[in-house]
Amino acid sequence: MENVNLTIDGVKMSVPSSYTILEAARANGIEIPTLCHLKDINEIGACRMCIVEVEGARGFVTSCVGKVSEGMVVRTNTKAIREARKTTLELLLSAHDKKCLTCVRNKKCELQTLSEKLHIDGIEFEGEMERHPIDNLCPSIVRDPNKCILCKRCVSMCKKVQEVGAIDTMNRGFKSVVGTAFNKSLGDVPCSLCGQCINVCPTGALSEKDATKDVWKALEDPEKYVVVQTAPAVRAAIGEEFGMPIGTLATGKMVAGLKRLGFDKVFDTNTGADFTIMEEGTEVIERIKENKDLPIITSCSPGWVRFAESNYPDLLPHLSSCKSPHQMFGAIIKSYYAEKEEIDPAKIFVVSVMPCVAKKAESEREEMKVNGLRDVDAVLTTREAARMMKQAGIDLSNVEDETFDNPMGEASGAGAIFGTTGGVMEAALRTVSEVVTGKELEKIDFEEVRGEKGIKEATIKLGDQDLKIAVAHGLGNARKIMDSIREGKCDYQFVEVMACPGGCVNGGGQPIHDAKTRATVDVRALRAKALYDADKSLPVRKSHENPVIKEIYKEYLGKPGSEKAHELLHTHYHAREYFAE
Amino acid sequence: MKTIEELNEIRENTLKEISLRKDINYKGNEKHILVCGGTGCTSSHSAKIIEKLNAHIKEKQIENVRVIRTGCFGLCAKGPIIIVRPEDTFYAMATEDDVEEIIEKHILNGEIVERLLCKDVDGGTVKRLDELNFYKKQKRIVLKNCGMIDPENIDEYIAFDGYKALEKVLTSMTPEQVIEEVKASGLRGRGGAGFPTGKKWEFTKMAVGDQKYVACNADEGDPGAFMDRSVLEGDPHTVVEAMAIAAYAIGANKGYVYVRAEYPIAVHRLQIAIDQAREYGILGKNIFGTDFSFDLEIRLGAGAFVCGEETALMESVEGHRGEPRTRPPFPANKGLFGKPTLLNNVETYANITQIILNGAEWFSSIGTETSKGTKVFAVGGNINNVGLVEVPMGTTLREIIFDIGGGIPNGRKFKAAQTGGPSGGCIPAEHLDTPIDYESLAVIGSMMGSGGLIVMDDSKCMVGIAKFFLDFTVDESCGKCPPCRIGTKRMYEILERITSGKGEEGDVEKLEKLAKNIKASSLCGLGQSAPNPVLSTIRYFRDEYEAHIKEKKCPAGECKAMTKVMIDKEKCRGCSICSKNCPVNAISGELKSPFEIDQNKCIKCGVCIAKCPFKAISRV
Known part of the structure; x- marks a missing residue:
């Protein structure tokens, strides 16, 4: 790549010719404010915050999309620019529901931060505001269009990355609003509930449906035995909510924090993930043997399951019948564990702390009940768990590490990597390979399924047979695979899909970072690295070697795929109406 | 597929049949009755007139008479x-009941139906079209075929030199020569901004791309504008031909015409033209046996004003929500489907064939130093000759409004003319002698725009006018960028406040500040020009704003909130007509004594003012 020379605010610099003015400025420590810009996803120049003056150009130039050129002279901080930005921001604020103190994004809002940075000390042009109903009918996501600034980051994420298109801009001009088809609730349109929209929203217009109140209530109820389980990806991110660097593995601190909140037991969903591998691995081996409904596709990601139910109802037999790990684990807690500890399962309240908002809706599904009891009673996102801790005065950066409770607190390294793209596949391969060949693997790191490529393909040697596999993350990539299956052009036998780009480490329930951080730090890679490090540090790295798992199968479930296992750990799917009545 | 020879044959044969339309000295015994089939005349039932004319001709077995539905006469x-040609008799405001008389008297007996002849504004009756003052200062290049040919008949277009320019280009000119010719002509974009057309063609030709497109902007959205509509309705082939020439010049093989669905007649005729051109092999593969191939498709817009903005138009053609993109990249480099695209507006294209046939020198001899050729205006509002006019650049507003337009009706005074639609400005009487060209209009705070020209008399409140245009922009803003989406709304709110008598000291300054920001910060031309109607009215009619704000008075008496409707006791005869017509029963009184209006009930609708036979009621 050729470099070009330019000057920004008097600073001479040489940057690749592919750079935008914004990128060039950032690379040289010059701050240009943005609101709508989301690198590679939403580069539409809509918000007018990043305007700059370029010598010789007619009018202001939009720096987030304007490319650098040789000899360019840019000014980002002139009176005209400051005034224009300030007036535009004031206009945005004049049409924004400024309930900052009671907003879920208070102090984490890009609009608020920018107001502070641009020194907004009053709003000169107050006026009418459009009032829109808040959609809080859906079990996962709440939409408050009154806080929306129409940056369209959510729309681009949903349409361009996830290829779901559940939301888009409607109406024109001042009446413009981001909404759903026929103004239905998100739960009644083909939204996958992945929550990526929440992660990219600069304001509080999108948030998870709050479950903290339900959990506080359960914790305060002396009749309830409240168990919490935490998904693999949570420990790789929750520290960020307390100021720890991105990618800090905070397992022990997280456990300590949860114990201080008053949970009776703190278990590890990674153990649930080990169950998933036992069940799913068995299913994979059987299906390949029978050559039935191949490729078999993983089903741990409820956003993905919902996407398949809405968009590929004809291909649902391809999905593994396994419940997702936390649902399996909930079922085990309310059956095996309840029996063992002699607790009435009806009194057990299972809370899952998840990097995900789709799991909220998943836990409410009718199929996720055993004997009329929900496997999981409440799902908290990573953000909500941190919120509860803060409310209780717990600062994770100042607590001593603690360990998960036993007997359900021991998990394999395979369970740990479930939280990143390729992790489920790698965990499954470790087990499937050894079960099929009867030999111990020489190398258990399957590097070919790791990393950020949208669709990763590989052929794995299983003794004398070849296993063709693929890993897709982000629903846009999943769509490509599903389309090829539909067209009869897919020769994979086993596919892993995670709804969120990067997998659960970048789930819709994870700590939110602003657009600039997203553009300059590879958040999901850092979090994934934390999980791979955790895997490496564990003595047991294969699910079938986890002593807890072995014990429970021996004592209670019988073989993987047994009748009992099916009753507790498997589920089924149904075609979903595109637009529910 | 027709060869050039076959086209020439068609040209010669058809010209024999229709030469009487142009030839005043025609001595044959044929007559052509041309009836306007433009949107205006169609909505006053010209189709019925045509139907009845044909029925009479058939019934009476009249030979040598043809009825032709043409485009707009203006x-x-x-x-x-x-x-009626060849004699050029001009019948105005005809109805189907007049048909029989026209047939009996004029067609069969050669007597002109005097009562139907057009009355000019000065009161004189005119027999012939060219006697009308309306046409005297006009020069028709763009509209040359409008009203002259049957737009649904390709042969008639061919007869009047149609597709001759394409033939010339394909057989004797290189693409570079075509671009040079257009550049030398000085033609500038007629869509509003006035970018040099030849340069645009050159940029698109030079752009790197395996696929290029030409596109035509027929998304005419200014309130009161109907120039592009009239060209497409009256002479669709000229656009088809020009687009083919442009495609040849820049290296495109595919074109799109983006036209609003609210123009059903234009869409219909354009589709017919495309179909006919395909049938003749003028569109399609290897046109005239050369290796140039080109085809054309219509894309319908849903009437969003912003889709007239070039990048929003392209989004819409591609099937997305009509929202502008940031520029650069400009469409010449990255347009439709990410490919280099040449976009011109209908009127720009309508000049092309004439430039090719008559040469750049001829074209550039018309107009002013910087603005060549003619400009079509849709003239409306408080003016006698509402209609479509085409004048050489450099004609003054006064000439258009008073000489061509016949001045202001009802004995009122001229107050302002608005050009450039919601992006333009209001021009006061002091600038009536400004010659119309791109630069002069910009200097006086307006713009050429696409050609809407709305004339306002002294009964119009200029704050109200500004509010009207801003209301339009608020409604038509796409909503993508905050300065336009929210800023125009806030400006509108201030104007609303001023016109309802609640204006505050400093409101004008607030408007100016907002306007400045919206102009500077908006993403596209819509927002960047949206404040113009407000700024230009502040510039020329600041006293009116101040009267509203400081004295709570609307000098024009238009702002209802600041006026009272009063009955003049001296003039009132107590007839009770006002009270009977009042929709809110606000007027009462005893017969033959002066009536009175209950100001608490009055909604200031003005019905009583209109109904009073003694002009005793007025706004004060």
């Missing part, structure tokens, strides 16, 4: 218009 105020 003088829409007098429609439906019927012109």
Whole structure:
């Protein structure tokens, strides 16, 4: 790549010719404010915050999309620019529901931060505001269009990355609003509930449906035995909510924090993930043997399951019948564990702390009940768990590490990597390979399924047979695979899909970072690295070697795929109406 | 597929049949009755007139008479218009009941139906089209075929030199020569901004791309504008031909015409033209046996004003929500489907064939130093000759409004003319002698725009006018960028406040500040020009704003909130007509004594003012 020379605010610099003015400025420590810009996803120049003056150009130039050129002279901080930005921001604020103190994004809002940075000390042009109903009918996501600034980051994420298109801009001009088809609730349109929209929203217009109140209530109820389980990806991110660097593995601190909140037991969903591998691995081996409904596709990601139910109802037999790990684990807690500890399962309240908002809706599904009891009673996102801790005065950066409770607190390294793209596949391969060949693997790191490529393909040697596999993350990539299956052009036998780009480490329930951080730090890679490090540090790295798992199968479930296992750990799917009545 | 020779044959044969339309000295015994089939005349039932004319001709077995439905003649105020050729008799405001008389008297007996002849504004009756003052200062290049040919008949287009320019280009000119010719002509974009057309063609030709497109902007959205519509309705082939020439010049093989669905007649005729051109092999593969191939498709817009903005138009053609993109990249480099695209507006294209046939020198001899050729205006509002006019650049507003337009009706005074639609400005009487060209209009705070020209008399409140245009922009803003989406709304709110008598000291300054920001910060031309109507009215009519704010008075008496409707006791005869017509029963009184209006009930609708036979009621 050729470099070009330019000057920004008097600073001479040489940057690749592919750079935008914004990128060039950032690379040289010059701050240009943005609101709508989301690198590679939403580069539409809509918000007018990043305007700059370029010598010789007619009018202001939009720096987030304007490319650098040789000899360019840019000014980002002139009176005209400051005034224009300030007036535009004031206009945005004049049409924004400024309930900052009671907003879920208070102090984490890009609009608020920018107001502070641009020194907004009053709003000169107050006026009418459009009032829109808040959609809080859906079990996962709440939409408050009154806080929306129409940056369209959510729309681009949903349409361009996830290829779901559940939301888009409607109406024109001042009446413009981001909404759903026929103004239905998100739960009644083909939204996958992945929550990526929440992660990219600069304001509080999108948030998870709050479950903290339900959990506080359960914790305060002396009749309830409240168990919490935490998904693999949570420990790789929750520290960020307390100021720890991105990618800090905070397992022990997280456990300590949860114990201080008053949970009776703190278990590890990674153990649930080990169950998933036992069940799913068995299913994979059987299906390949029978050559039935191949490729078999993983089903741990409820956003993905919902996407398949809405968009590929004809291909649902391809999905593994396994419940997702936390649902399996909930079922085990309310059956095996309840029996063992002699607790009435009806009194057990299972809370899952998840990097995900789709799991909220998943836990409410009718199929996720055993004997009329929900496997999981409440799902908290990573953000909500941190919120509860803060409310209780717990600062994770100042607590001593603690360990998960036993007997359900021991998990394999395979369970740990479930939280990143390729992790489920790698965990499954470790087990499937050894079960099929009867030999111990020489190398258990399957590097070919790791990393950020949208669709990763590989052929794995299983003794004398070849296993063709693929890993897709982000629903846009999943769509490509599903389309090829539909067209009869897919020769994979086993596919892993995670709804969120990067997998659960970048789930819709994870700590939110602003657009600039997203553009300059590879958040999901850092979090994934934390999980791979955790895997490496564990003595047991294969699910079938986890002593807890072995014990429970021996004592209670019988073989993987047994009748009992099916009753507790498997589920089924149904075609979903595109637009529910 | 027709060869050039076959086209020439068609040209010669058809010209024999229709030469009487142009030849005043025609001595044959044929007559053509031309009836306007433009949108205006069609909505005053010209189709019925045509139907009845044909029925009579058939019934009476009249030979040598043809009825032709043409495009717009321009003088829409007098429609439906019927012109009988070769004598050029101009019948105005005809109805189907007049048909029999026209047939009996004029066609069969050669006597002109005097009562149907057009009355000019000065009161004189005119027999012939060219006697009308309306046409005297006009020069028709773009509209040359409008009202002259049957737009649904390709042969008639061919007869008047149609597709000759394409033939010339394909057989004797290189793409570079075509671009040079257009550049030398000085033609500038007629869509509003006035970018040099030849340069645009050159940029698109030079752009790197395996696929290029030409596109035509027929998304005419200014309130009161109907120039592009009239060209497409009256002479669709000229656009098809010009687009083929442009495609040849820049290296495209595919074109799109983006036209609003609210123009059903234009869409219909354009589709017919495309189909006919395909049938003749003028569109399609290897046109005229050369290796140039080109085809054309219509894309319908849903009437969003912003889709007239070039990048929003492209988004819409591609099937997305009509929202502008940031520029650069400009469409010449990255347009439709990410490929280099040449976009011109209908009127720009309509000049092309004439430039090719008559040469750049001829074209550049018309107009002013910086603005060459002619400009079509849709003239409306408080003017006698509402209609479509085409004048050489450099003609003054006064000439258009008073000489061509026949001045202001009802004895009122001229107050302002608005050009450039919601992006333009209001021009006061002091600038009536400004010659119309791109630069001069910009200097006086307006713009050429696409050609809407709305004339306002002294009964119009200029704050109200500004509010009207801003209301339009608020409604039509796409909503993508905050300065336009929210800023125009806030400006509108201030104007609303001022016109309802609640204006505050400093409101004008607030408007100016907002306007400045919206102009500077908006993403596209819509927002960047949206404040113009407000700024230009502040510039020329600041005293009116101040009267509203400081004295709570609307000098024009238009702002209802600041006026009272009063009955003049001296003039009132107590007839009770006002009270009977009042929709809110606000007027009462005893017969033959002066009536009174209950100001608490009055909604200031003005019905009583209109109904009073003694002009005793007025706004004060």
